[in-house]
């Protein structure tokens with residue numbers, strides 16, 4: 001089948017006379033190949049006509065800003081939960097030592113100071129690890145993931161502080177044992 005000049009007419013995208021239009025329609029009724037070409041042509045034309053809706057860039061930027069804001073909020077709450085849990089654990093661990101200092105201040109003071117020093121260093125390591133984690137892990141993670149991390153940290157710091165506490169309690173002379181005798 002001869003597809004010319006219909007193929008050229010469609011590809012050239014030129015204005016057709018009434019007679020040319022009639023001939024083209026007659027050919028398209030018989031020819032599937034030129035019908036396909038005409039459909040592709042039509043689709044391309046409508047695609048060219050559809051521009052992005054007005055304000056598309058603005059909406060995109062607003063959405064981006066909102067996404068960044070939630071990201072920052074996730075960061076903040078993750079760090080907040082971490083700090084609160086660690087502080088609660090430290091307070092809970094430090095309480096018996098405070099009571100012991102009240103009973104016999106002089107002997108436990110040195111142990112308490114070394115304990116404080118060790119705690120300070122472990123706390124520094126904890127906060128460093130926390131900030132690194134917060135920076136590295138994408139904040140797109142859901143909030144419950146941060147809670148899980150905070151609990152893992154709390155457990156780890158609990159073990160850490162408890163081992164230090166036990167060590168500090170064994171080294172000095174035991175006032176409780178002497179007071180019994």
Ligand SMILES: [Zn+2]
Nearest residue numbers: 003031033034
């Ligand atoms: Zn044809």
